[in-house]
Amino acid sequence: MNDRFLKACRREPVDATPVWFMRQAGRYMKAFRDIREKHSLLTVCKTPELACEVTLQPINRFDFDASIIFADILLPLEPMGLKLEFVKGEGPVIYNPLRSEKDVEALKPVVPEESLAYVMEAIKLARANLNVPLIGFAGAPFTLASYMIEGGASRNYLYTKKMMYGAPETWNRLMMKLTRVLADYLSAQVDAGAQALQVFDSWIGALSPGDYRTYVFPHMKRLFSALQAFGVPLIHFGTGTATLLQMQKEAGGDVIGLDWRVNLDEAWDHLGHEVAVQGNLDPLTLFGPISELEKRVDDIIRRAGKHPGHIFNLGHGILPETPLESVEAVIQMVHEKSAKILAT
Amino acid sequence: MNDRFLKACRREPVDATPVWFMRQAGRYMKAFRDIREKHSLLTVCKTPELACEVTLQPINRFDFDASIIFADILLPLEPMGLKLEFVKGEGPVIYNPLRSEKDVEALKPVVPEESLAYVMEAIKLARANLNVPLIGFAGAPFTLASYMIEGGASRNYLYTKKMMYGAPETWNRLMMKLTRVLADYLSAQVDAGAQALQVFDSWIGALSPGDYRTYVFPHMKRLFSALQAFGVPLIHFGTGTATLLQMQKEAGGDVIGLDWRVNLDEAWDHLGHEVAVQGNLDPLTLFGPISELEKRVDDIIRRAGKHPGHIFNLGHGILPETPLESVEAVIQMVHEKSAKILAT
Numbered sequence: 001m002n003d004r005f006l007k008a009c010r011r012e013p014v015d016a017t018p019v020w021f022m023r024q025a026g027r028y029m030k031a032f033r034d035i036r037e038k039h040s041l042l043t044v045c046k047t048p049e050l051a052c053e054v055t056l057q058p059i060n061r062f063d064f065d066a067s068i069i070f071a072d073i074l075l076p077l078e079p080m081g082l083k084l085e086f087v088k089g090e091g092p093v094i095y096n097p098l099r100s101e102k103d104v105e106a107l108k109p110v111v112p113e114e115s116l117a118y119v120m121e122a123i124k125l126a127r128a129n130l131n132v133p134l135i136g137f138a139g140a141p142f143t144l145a146s147y148m149i150e151g152g153a154s155r156n157y158l159y160t161k162k163m164m165y166g167a168p169e170t171w172n173r174l175m176m177k178l179t180r181v182l183a184d185y186l187s188a189q190v191d192a193g194a195q196a197l198q199v200f201d202s203w204i205g206a207l208s209p210g211d212y213r214t215y216v217f218p219h220m221k222r223l224f225s226a227l228q229a230f231g232v233p234l235i236h237f238g239t240g241t242a243t244l245l246q247m248q249k250e251a252g253g254d255v256i257g258l259d260w261r262v263n264l265d266e267a268w269d270h271l272g273h274e275v276a277v278q279g280n281l282d283p284l285t286l287f288g289p290i291s292e293l294e295k296r297v298d299d300i301i302r303r304a305g306k307h308p309g310h311i312f313n314l315g316h317g318i319l320p321e322t323p324l325e326s327v328e329a330v331i332q333m334v335h336e337k338s339a340k341i342l343a344t
Numbered sequence: 345m346n347d348r349f350l351k352a353c354r355r356e357p358v359d360a361t362p363v364w365f366m367r368q369a370g371r372y373m374k375a376f377r378d379i380r381e382k383h384s385l386l387t388v389c390k391t392p393e394l395a396c397e398v399t400l401q402p403i404n405r406f407d408f409d410a411s412i413i414f415a416d417i418l419l420p421l422e423p424m425g426l427k428l429e430f431v432k433g434e435g436p437v438i439y440n441p442l443r444s445e446k447d448v449e450a451l452k453p454v455v456p457e458e459s460l461a462y463v464m465e466a467i468k469l470a471r472a473n474l475n476v477p478l479i480g481f482a483g484a485p486f487t488l489a490s491y492m493i494e495g496g497a498s499r500n501y502l503y504t505k506k507m508m509y510g511a512p513e514t515w516n517r518l519m520m521k522l523t524r525v526l527a528d529y530l531s532a533q534v535d536a537g538a539q540a541l542q543v544f545d546s547w548i549g550a551l552s553p554g555d556y557r558t559y560v561f562p563h564m565k566r567l568f569s570a571l572q573a574f575g576v577p578l579i580h581f582g583t584g585t586a587t588l589l590q591m592q593k594e595a596g597g598d599v600i601g602l603d604w605r606v607n608l609d610e611a612w613d614h615l616g617h618e619v620a621v622q623g624n625l626d627p628l629t630l631f632g633p634i635s636e637l638e639k640r641v642d643d644i645i646r647r648a649g650k651h652p653g654h655i656f657n658l659g660h661g662i663l664p665e666t667p668l669e670s671v672e673a674v675i676q677m678v679h680e681k682s683a684k685i686l687a688t
Contacts, residue, residue, distance in 0.1 A: 156628060156663060165632025205584070208604040208626055210643065240549070242586035243606050260552040262587050282552055284500060288509025299554065319500060 002132045005066040009196055009233030009255050011276050011309035017301065017338035018065035019331050020135075022237075023317030024058040025070045028324065031057045041086045045071050048121035055126045055134075061324075063331045066133050066196070066311075069123050069189070073139030073200055074147060076185055079115035080177075081108045082148060090152070097151035099159060101170045107177055112185040119185075120192035127193035135235070136194025138186050140201035141178040141223065142216045148174070157206050164215045175219040183226035190230045197227060198235040199253070202316070205240020212244050217251055224252020235278055239316050242267075249275055259315030265303035276309030283314040286326040293326060297333045306342060346476045349410040353540055353577030353599055355620050355653035361645065361682035362409035363675050364479075366581075367661030368402040369414045372668065375401045385430045389415050392465035399470045399478075407675045410477050410540070410655075413467050413533070417483030417544055418491060420525055423459035425452045426492060434496070441495035443503060445514045451521055456529040463529075464536035471537035479579070480538025482530050484545035485522040485567065486560045492518070501550050508559045519563040527570035534574045541571060542579040543597070546660070549584020556588050561595055568596020579622055583660050586611075593619055603659030609647035620653030627658040630670040637670060641677045650686060 004018035027033055032054055035044060044050045055070045074092055078084050083095040098104055113120065127134055139147075146160045147153070154160065164171045186197050207216065220236075227234050236253030238244065242262050249256055249271050258267050258279035268277050285296050304310035312334045318327070348362035371377055376398055379388060388394045399414045418436055422428050427439040442448055457464065471478055483491075490504045491497070498504065508515045530541050551560065564580075571578050580597030582588065586606050593600055593615050602611050602623035612621050629640050648654035656678045662671070 158628065158631065158663070158665070161626075161628040162631045165629060165636045205605065209607055210640075211626070240584055240605065261549065261584065263553055282505075282555070284502065284505040285509060287502065287506045292509045296554075319502070321502070 002065055005133050005311060006195060006233065008309055008311050009235070009276055011273075013308055014342065015339060016335045016342065017304065017310050017312050019312035019334045020064045020066040020068065021058075021314050021318045021327070022068075024062075024064060024068065025054040026318055027320035028318055028322040028327070029057055029061065031061070041072065042084075045075060046118045048118055048125050051118070051122035052125035052129065055122065056129055059130065059132060062327060063335065064132065066135055067126065067130055068135040068137060068198070069119065069126060069194065071119050071122070071137070073137070073144065073202075075116060075119065076110060076112070076138070076181055077144065077148060079108065079110045080181065081106060092147060092152055094147060094151045097159070098148045098174065099163075101167065101173070104170050104174045104177070107174075110181045110184065112181070112188040113191075116185060116188070120188055123189055123192040123194055133195040134193060135196045135198055136186060136189030136192075137198040137200060138182045138189075140199045140204065140238075141175045141182065141219050142207070143201050143203045144178055144182075145171075145174055146203055146206075154203075157203070164211065168215070171215060172219075175216070179219050179223045179226075183223060186227055187230055190232055194232065196233040196235065197230070198237055198257075199223070199227075201236070201238040201248075204238040204244060207244070209243050209247070212247055217247055220248070220251035228252065237278070245271055255309070255311060257313070261315070263303060264300055264310075265305070268304075268307070273307050273309070276311065277304075278311040278313045280313070280315045281330070283316055283318050283322070286318070286322045286330070290326065290329050293329060294333060297330055298337060301334065301337045301341060304338075306344075312338075346409055349477050349655060350539060350577065352653055352655050353579070353620055357652055358686065359683060360679045360686065361648065361654055361656050363656040363678045364408045364410040364412065365402075365658050365662045365671070366412075368406075368408060368412065369398040370662055371664035372662055372666040372671070373401055373405065375405070385416065386428075389419060390462045392462055392469050395462070395466035396469035396473065399466065400473055403474065403476060406671060407679065408476065410479055411470065411474055412479040412481060412542070413463065413470060413538065415463050415466070415481070417481070417488065417546075419460060419463065420454060420456070420482070420529055421488065421492060423452065423454045424521075424525065425450060436491060436496050438491060438495045441503070442492045442518065443507075445511065445517075448514050448518045448521070451518075454525045454528065456525070456532040457535075460529060460532070464532055467533055467536040467538055477539040478537065479540045479542055480530060480533030480536075481542040481544060482526045482533075484543045484548065484582075485519045485526065485563050486551070487545050487547045488522055488526075489515075489518055490547055490550075498547075501547070508555065512559070515559060516563075519560070523563050523567045523570075527567060530571055531574055534576055538576065540577040540579065541574070542581055542601075543567070543571075545580070545582040545592075548582040548588060551588070553587050553591070556591055561591055564592070564595035572596065581622070589615055599653070599655060601657070605659070607647060608644055608654075609649070612648070612651065617651050617653070620655065621648075622655040622657045624657070624659045625674070627660055627662055627666070630662070630666045630674070634670065634673050637673060638677060641674055642681060645678065645681045645685060648682075650688075656682075
């Protein structure tokens with residue numbers, strides 16, 4: 001069993017820096033595209049054998065140090081009562097977005113072990129076939145709320161911020177309901193075998209520091225308090241978070257995710273070395289020549305230095321058109337370069 | 345003549361903090377929508393009487409302390425040889441995006457006084473009718489290059505970064521061509537009567553600090569060196585720039601634009617008070633109740649304190665559906681609240 005990833009989460013010494021990529025089970029792999037040609041995204045998520053198969057694809061093909069269960073952050077929205085579809089070329093669409101107090105009150109309670117049982121089944125299947133740790137995950141309340149309120153992806157978060165500013169009680173009610181569902185959902189994932197958890201607050205960078213503090217922080221703190229009881233490492237991820245990192249750390253997480261907009265050493269110094277960090281290669285650098293890619297991997301490994309607790313990752317999910325050679329090269333470079341530094 | 349804005353740009357004492365809004369001539373005003381119902385965006389830009397008329401609309405209706413000439417950052421791309429159209433609901437589309445060295449070499453030199461004469465005409469007309477300073481503007485090389493290469497707005501800047509990493513000579517050639525066109529274009533705007541200049545590097549927040557330093561900074565430094573000779577205040581604006589601000593200041597500008605993702609006092613302390621700052625209200629707060637808006641205006645005015653050199657603005661352009669009452673309220677609050685603080 002390769003335990004570099006779990007050791008790094010706990011800031012224990014490792015022989016080489018562990019590496020995995022967000023969305024590593026994805027369209028950049030032909031094996032994944034083959035499955036997606038035959039099945040919709042929701043079908044793959046809801047069929048444990050298929051979800052397990054795509055979870056394993058990158059592990060069987062590359063030298064990744066961790067796997068992440070194949071699922072979508074929006075899955076818990078269905079049992080809550082939202083009509084969800086993934087429209088080709090458009091991304092997720094929610095046909096009955098939340099706009100009023102009544103909409104929020106009408107959300108249904110969720111028993112994840114029942115309505116999301118397929119995720120737990122996929123986790124169990126994957127665990128039985130893996131020799132690297134398996135990460136479970138969920139979207140964070142703000143990021144999920146933004147989809148629920150906007151009805152899909154958003155540029156300006158108009159309706160989300162309208163509710164935040166104009167109906168803060170409705171907003172808080174929604175965030176509380178989401179926090180509860182997510183805590184239960186992540187608990188069920190750990191029961192099923194997830195060995196670490198990542199909370200994706202992908203769109204949190206849309207908020208000012210003041211708004212994060214007022215409208216999001218209390219809920220994230222509550223969520224992480226609940227997750228802490230599960231006894232597995234917790235990764236707290238977002239993008240565009242340069243001015244939110246300190247509050248994210250305060251909210252919780254053993255590992256703080258960093259995107260490429262911050263220099264890893266400066267961000268880690270700012271956070272303090274009592275947390276681990278994950279990141280932070282720009283996924284677009286994988287489209288450049290290997291020589292350029294090497295400079296950037298070098299830079300990140302050098303900035304991480306000998307501090308225990310660095311997990312190498314991209315700053316956001318890998319893109320569909322990414323060349324396989326780049327993926328392979330990065331993993332090898334991370335292992336080799338970090339092993340040299342850590343051995344000195 | 346109201347000269348609060350120009351005084352603040354030069355960090356001279358003012359009686360009250362000047363305020364203007366990016367995209368203040370825009371769809372949130374009925375008078376603007378009426379004109380746009382009859383004429384396309386490009387027609388309004390290219391008809392000096394219409395461009396002047398919409399430039400004046402917000403000045404006649406609100407107590408703004410500065411005006412900005414109505415134009416689009418993409419206008420200089422047409423004489424460079426790109427086929428540009430604004431498609432309803434989609435935004436700008438460029439039908440012949442740049443992808444190769446040959447494409448970049450084929451770009452045509454631009455004499456702004458000729459091919460963009462309509463902008464200078466609009467500036468002259470507007471100046472004759474204004475009692476507040478008139479700002480000229482242009483997009484920054486990176487932001488314009490991203491549109492030229494992607495063929496429109498972009499989420500990931502795939503082709504832009506591919507060129508940056510994979511063909512840095514082509515990239516630098518493009519940036520140099522753009523820098524030259526933009527310097528000439530802004531020079532012509534000053535000759536026509538623009539009393540200050542804003543450079544919009546709106547999408548620069550997509551880059552890591554290291555990539556900004558390598559691929560953008562040298563060009564921005566060259567651009568601002570050229571602009572400095574024109575003798576008018578220079579505003580250097582971007583979004584998502586929390587980790588780029590220091591380099592932006594080093595590149596140039598009398599005023600650094602701040603978006604809402606940074607706290608104004610922290611960003612200004614970080615930059616140093618030898619530059620002025622502009623910002624930084626989240627444009628979405630204008631959709632909230634006036635009482636919430638007031639808290640946020642209060643907070644920004646309080647953070648700016650008594651330091652000379654704060655220009656109040658949004659962190660990005662005002663949105664089409666923004667309520668007029670909020671615009672009116674913010675301007676009044678800024679003037680009243682700042683006057684009280686500055687008088688003590």
